Amino acid sequence: MRVYNFSAGPAMLPEEVLKRAADEMLEYGETGQSVMEMSHRSKEYQAIIDSVEAKLREVMSIPENYKVLFLQGGASSQFAMVPLNLMNGSGKADFVLTGQWASKAYQEASRYGECKVVASSKDKTFSYIPKLDPKEFTPDADYFHICLNNTIYGTKFPELPETGNVPLVADMSSCILSEPVDVSKFGLIYAGAQKNMGPAGLTVVIIREDLIGNARDITPTMFNYKTHAENGSMYNTPPTYGIYILGLVLDWVKEKGGLEAMKKINEKKAALLYNFLDGSKLFKPTVTGPERSIMNIPFVTGNDEMDAKFVSESKKAGFINIKGHRSVGGMRASIYNAMPMEGVEKLVEFMKKFEAENA
Numbered sequence: 387m388r389v390y391n392f393s394a395g396p397a398m399l400p401e402e403v404l405k406r407a408a409d410e411m412l413e414y415g416e417t418g419q420s421v422m423e424m425s426h427r428s429k430e431y432q433a434i435i436d437s438v439e440a441k442l443r444e445v446m447s448i449p450e451n452y453k454v455l456f457l458q459g460g461a462s463s464q465f466a467m468v469p470l471n472l473m474n475g476s477g478k479a480d481f482v483l484t485g486q487w488a489s490k491a492y493q494e495a496s497r498y499g500e501c502k503v504v505a506s507s508k509d510k511t512f513s514y515i516p517k518l519d520p521k522e523f524t525p526d527a528d529y530f531h532i533c534l535n536n537t538i539y540g541t542k543f544p545e546l547p548e549t550g551n552v553p554l555v556a557d558m559s560s561c562i563l564s565e566p567v568d569v570s571k572f573g574l575i576y577a578g579a580q581k582n583m584g585p586a587g588l589t590v591v592i593i594r595e596d597l598i599g600n601a602r603d604i605t606p607t608m609f610n611y612k613t614h615a616e617n618g619s620m621y622n623t624p625p626t627y628g629i630y631i632l633g634l635v636l637d638w639v640k641e642k643g644g645l646e647a648m649k650k651i652n653e654k655k656a657a658l659l660y661n662f663l664d665g666s667k668l669f670k671p672t673v674t675g676p677e678r679s680i681m682n683i684p685f686v687t688g689n690d691e692m693d694a695k696f697v698s699e700s701k702k703a704g705f706i707n708i709k710g711h712r713s714v715g716g717m718r719a720s721i722y723n724a725m726p727m728e729g730v731e732k733l734v735e736f737m738k739k740f741e742a743e744n745a
């Protein structure tokens with residue numbers, strides 16, 4: 387029996403996607419082989435990677451002057467790859483610290499140049515998105531970095547900072563494909579696949595073409611965007627199977643009606659859980675206000691033993707990985723695209739019952 391998996395990542399994949407992957411596992415089309423076994427230089431695989439890129443461009447409405455790169459190394463490698471490639475003008479960059487991932491991006495970039503924290507919400511365990519004062523922005527920064535959706539803390543930027551000519555760089559690991567974004571507002575978008583796009587091992591980078599080709603001399607060949615842009619993500623062996631699964635996920639997103647439809651479903655799922663939490667006598671959401679994430683929803687009872695009891699009983703009832711991140715405690719329900727409405731409905735039912743028995 388499949389469980390409802392509320393993991394922050396690797397996370398659930400749509401059942402339809404897994405079934406199709408299973409159907410095609412032994413033989414993809416008429417090729418006599420699994421996608422996993424295919425040469426990445428074969429024309430069969432070239433057709434797969436080309437179609438995945440085309441689908442991603444279609445689903446996200448990616449403008450012509452952006453390159454799509456299929457890389458490895460996780461979002462965490464981008465914390466270094468971005469400064470190595472972009473921080474080669476003034477050598478400065480701005481950061482908004484909205485959580486652990488944003489802080490890691492800042493720390494890593496600080497090894498390469500002059501990094502400024504323009505705002506932080508660390509004072510309240512990153513439970514809100516800080517107000518931004520454009521007067522604090524560095525006018526000649528090489529880039530401005532944000533983490534759009536903060537996986538651990540359950541916040542999302544309600545609006546994008548206006549950075550003018552300074553390229554906006556966003557870590558979208560936990561919100562990519564959850565709703566439409568205007569790609570043209572960004573210089574670079576990156577995301578690890580294992581939240582909303584596919585299996586771990588694939589990292590997607592969407593980069594404006596003019597930002598390619600300015601890497602520092604010390605940049606390792608594999609960390610240079612130019613290397614991958616010039617070789618169609620085939621400089622070396624790309625994560626072939628992960629890219630194929632992303633293609634199936636994109637087919638699924640398209641069938642559901644694209645990102646506008648995903649947004650509606652995601653907002654409905656999140657509202658169901660938030661409405662319950664807001665009225666609950668036992669559970670409290672840790673984030674209030676317009677910066678609430680529709681992907682990751684942390685909540686607490688305020689009592690560590692009660693939290694542990696809930697985590698243990700929910701697991702027995704078939705809701706797994708609902709324990710919160712150690713830095714926040716309590717619980718967290720990650721409800722990415724692949725979590726069905728039914729999963730959230732059943733979780734809320736279970737929470738109501740738990741509340742009645744324990745409040």
Ligand SMILES: *Cc1c(COP(=O)(O)O)cnc(C)c1O
Pocket residue numbers: 395459460461462463487533535536537557558559560578579581
């Ligand atoms: C999961 C996550 C990461 C880390 O991704 P890796 O692929 O494990 O390096 C970074 N940023 C955000 C926002 C995440 O959710």
